[in-house]
Amino acid sequence: MSSPAERYAAARRRAAQASQFPALEEFASDLGFDLDDFQRESCQALERGSGVLVCAPTGAGKTVVGEFAVHLALRGTPGEPAPADGARRKCFYTTPIKALSNQKYHDLVDRYGADQVGLLTGDNAINGDAPVVVMTTEVLRNMLYAGSATLEGLAYVVMDEVHYLADRFRGGVWEEVIIHLPASVTLVSLSATVSNAEEFADWLITVRGETTVVVSEHRPVPLWQHMLVGKRMFDLFHDADAARKHDVHPELLRYTRDTVRRLDLGEGRSAGPGAGRRGPRWRGPLRPDIVDRLDREGLLPAILFIFSRAGCDAAVQQCLAAGLRLTSPEERAEIRRVVESRVTAIPGEDLSVLGYWEWLDGLERGLAAHHAGMLPAFKEVVEELFVRGLVKAVFATETLALGINMPARCVVLERLVKYNGEAHVDLTPGEYT
Structure with missing residues (x-):
C-alpha cells in the first residue's frame, strides 16, 4: 500500500501529464480502462507532433493509438482559428483486408457517429468525404496517384498491420503510400512484433522524418497451443518453461512415434483408391x-x-x-x-x-x-x-x-x-x- 507522500507525488505527475497532453487526457477519460505504458508513450509522441511506429503482439491494444489519431483529427488544434474555407482536418485509417476495414468502420461509427466516418473498399463506398475514412491500403494508393481532392485537409494516416510491407505481392502498395504521402501528414504505423523494428524505423525516419519507435513484447492474451x-488432443508444450525452451510435450512425441511406427507396419492404410502405393499415408x-x-x-x-x-x-x-x-x-x-x-x-x-x-x-x-x-x-x-x-x-x-x-x-x-x-x-x- 502506498504512503500519502507517494500518492501525492503520483497525483502531481498525473496533473503535469494532463497539462502537457490535454488531448490524450480527454481521449483516455472516455475509454473506460487505463492505458498501458506503450499506449501512453505512443499517444504522447503523437500529440507532440511526431509520427509513431508501434510494434506489439496480437491483442495488446495497439489500435488504441490509431484511434487517438482519429481523436486528434476530429478535435482540431486548440488555440488555432478554424480555416477560412471551413476545411476540416482528416484522418484516413487503412487496413490490408476488407473484413478489418468493415469492423473498424463500425467501431468508429459507434464512437463518433455515422456522419463523421466513411468507408471505402472494393465492395463499399460510404460517406467518402467524411473527416474520418476507413479504407483498404490500395484505395489510398490510388487516391495519391490520381491526386484526389479527398486528400485535402489530410492530417493523419493510420496504417494498421503495416508489417504487411514485407509481403512480396502486396507490400509494394504500403511502400508507395508511405513514400508518396504529403510531408504534412503524420503517419501512425501499427505492426505486430517484428525482428527488425529498428531497421524499419530507420527507413521510416529517412522517408517520413521524425518517428518515435515504441516496442512492447508483452502478450496480454496467452497463446495456448x-x-x-x-x-487425441495434446498440449504442444508441457508448461511455460518448456515452451520457452521449445521442448515438445513428451507424451505427444511418444504418441506420434507410435503412430508412424504403425503406419510403417502397414496399419491405417486406406483400402480405397490409392491403396498399394509405396509408403505410409497419414490421414488427419x-x-x-x-x-x-x-x-x-x-x-x-x-x-x-x-x-x-x-x-x-x-x-x-x-x-x-x-x-x-x-x-x-x-x-x-x-x-x-x-x-x-x-x-x-x-x-x-x-x-x-x-x-x-x-x-x-x-x-x-x-x-x-x-x-x-x-x-x-x-x-x-x-x-x-x-x-x-x-x-x-x-x-x-x-x-x-x-x-x-x-x-x-x-x-x-x-x-x-x-x-x-x-x-x-x-x-x-x-x-x-
Whole structure:
C-alpha cells in the first residue's frame, strides 16, 4: 500500500501529464480502462507532433493509438482559428483486408457517429468525404496517384498491420503510400512484433522524418497451443518453461512415434483408391470431427483456417452432411432474423443462384465459410453473426487472419503451409501467431 507522500507525488505527475497532453487526457477519460505504458508513450509522441511506429503482439491494444489519431483529427488544434474555407482536418485509417476495414468502420461509427466516418473498399463506398475514412491500403494508393481532392485537409494516416510491407505481392502498395504521402501528414504505423523494428524505423525516419519507435513484447492474451493427432488432443508444450525452451510435450512425441511406427507396419492404410502405393499415408482428423471435438472441449467459437476457397465451402458441406448442429432454437431464430433483414435488397431469383438456402442452413446450424469469393453482403452477415456469438465455427482463408477483433476461443490451422501464388511455402512466425 502506498504512503500519502507517494500518492501525492503520483497525483502531481498525473496533473503535469494532463497539462502537457490535454488531448490524450480527454481521449483516455472516455475509454473506460487505463492505458498501458506503450499506449501512453505512443499517444504522447503523437500529440507532440511526431509520427509513431508501434510494434506489439496480437491483442495488446495497439489500435488504441490509431484511434487517438482519429481523436486528434476530429478535435482540431486548440488555440488555432478554424480555416477560412471551413476545411476540416482528416484522418484516413487503412487496413490490408476488407473484413478489418468493415469492423473498424463500425467501431468508429459507434464512437463518433455515422456522419463523421466513411468507408471505402472494393465492395463499399460510404460517406467518402467524411473527416474520418476507413479504407483498404490500395484505395489510398490510388487516391495519391490520381491526386484526389479527398486528400485535402489530410492530417493523419493510420496504417494498421503495416508489417504487411514485407509481403512480396502486396507490400509494394504500403511502400508507395508511405513514400508518396504529403510531408504534412503524420503517419501512425501499427505492426505486430517484428525482428527488425529498428531497421524499419530507420527507413521510416529517412522517408517520413521524425518517428518515435515504441516496442512492447508483452502478450496480454496467452497463446495456448495444442495438436490434434487422430482423435487425441495434446498440449504442444508441457508448461511455460518448456515452451520457452521449445521442448515438445513428451507424451505427444511418444504418441506420434507410435503412430508412424504403425503406419510403417502397414496399419491405417486406406483400402480405397490409392491403396498399394509405396509408403505410409497419414490421414488427419475429419473436419466435422474437429468441430465436434472443439464443441465438447468448450473451445467454440472457433476460426478454422483452410487456405483454399473451395476447401472452406467443402468444409461447411461436410459438417452439414455429418449432422452437426451447434445452435439453440433461440439462436436459430435470431440468425434467420438477421439474415432476412440484410438480404432484402437482393431479388429472390438471385438468391437461389447464389446458393442462399444452403448458406442459410449452415448459418442456422452455427457454421459458415468466409473467403474473398463470397458475395460481400454474405461475408458481412457472417462477420456480424460471429461477432455476436451466433455462428460458432467459421472456415476461413486469410480474409479473417489480420487484426480482426473476433470473439474466437480457438483457432485451428489445418496445415502449416499455404500457396503464395507461386509455390507452397511454410507459414511465417508472424502468420502463425
